Amino acid sequence: MEKIDLQTFHHIVFFTGAGMSAESGVATFRGAGGRWKEYNWQEVACQRAFDRDPERVLDFHRLRRREAIGCEPHAGHKVIAGLEAAHPGVTVVTQNIDGMHQRAGTKKIFELHGSLWRVRCPQHGVWEDRDPEFATRRCPHCGSWLRPDIIWFEDMLDDKVVAGATRAILACDLLISIGTSAVVWPAAGYPELARQNGAFCVEINPEPTEISGLYQQVIRGKAGEVLPELFEK
Numbered sequence: 001m002e003k004i005d006l007q008t009f010h011h012i013v014f015f016t017g018a019g020m021s022a023e024s025g026v027a028t029f030r031g032a033g034g035r036w037k038e039y040n041w042q043e044v045a046c047q048r049a050f051d052r053d054p055e056r057v058l059d060f061h062r063l064r065r066r067e068a069i070g071c072e073p074h075a076g077h078k079v080i081a082g083l084e085a086a087h088p089g090v091t092v093v094t095q096n097i098d099g100m101h102q103r104a105g106t107k108k109i110f111e112l113h114g115s116l117w118r119v120r121c122p123q124h125g126v127w128e129d130r131d132p133e134f135a136t137r138r139c140p141h142c143g144s145w146l147r148p149d150i151i152w153f154e155d156m157l158d159d160k161v162v163a164g165a166t167r168a169i170l171a172c173d174l175l176i177s178i179g180t181s182a183v184v185w186p187a188a189g190y191p192e193l194a195r196q197n198g199a200f201c202v203e204i205n206p207e208p209t210e211i212s213g214l215y216q217q218v219i220r221g222k223a224g225e226v227l228p229e230l231f232e233k
């Protein structure tokens with residue numbers, strides 16, 4: 001594998017998807033064992049489902065919290081966090097909601113699809129809630145149902161998060177895309193945006209994706225195995 005010398009780059013974005021957490025034990029969405037094979041998002045992951053049957057949607061997200069809390073960040077997450085500590089230009093832009101990067105020590109991160117570990121009241125805003133049992137389901141102030149602060153299907157992304165992530169993508173001279181099938185927009189467009197702006201683009205994924213052709217370096221391997229070997233020491 002051709003090694004990358006991070007010192008030759010100023011702004012580095014690690015752009016991650018569900019495959020980044022796969023070796024930690026968090027299920028991906030598509031492909032073998034994918035979450036959307038077992039569940040129908042129309043029933044558990046959209047505002048309309050929540051309005052219809054909030055308990056069912058929250059039960060699904062309780063399962064996701066229990067799954068995530070039972071998993072640990074792997075060597076790849078730790079490599080990324082370590083590089084951030086050593087290099088001021090490192091940013092993570094993730095589609096993941098599981099909080100695994102942060103548990104490994106990553107601080108500069110844009111969570112495009114929100115977080116499993118926050119809840120949102122329609123009247124009283126957003127706050128952290130790390131209870132794996134999702135026991136508090138109503139707002140203590142007004143009694144409204146609390147929904148996870150994540151971007152479901154048919155939701156708009158958070159403008160501020162998108163603006164920050166887009167700034168990082170436009171500024172980067174190295175983009176390393178890890179474990180995403182790159183089919184969900186606008187995230188799927190980020191590698192191309194980086195490439196158009198002159199960034200060197202790398203894909204780490206055991207499988208080809210629809211956009212594999214745009215990367216200058218493609219590494220067919222797993223995040224947890226490739227990342228510890230990829231960078232010049």
Ligand code: OAD
Pocket residue numbers: 016017018019020022023028029030031034095096113151152153178179180181182183184204205206207209221222223224
């Ligand atoms: P997907 O499940 O669509 O794709 C996961 C990708 O990870 C696939 O391309 C796999 O080949 C790859 N992969 C699997 N194991 C890997 C490993 N060990 N190392 C590296 N890559 C591996 O997940 P996303 O692209 O993240 O959105 O999906 C995007 C969005 O679709 C998610 O954020 C979610 C989902 O619906 C929302 O919930 C809004």
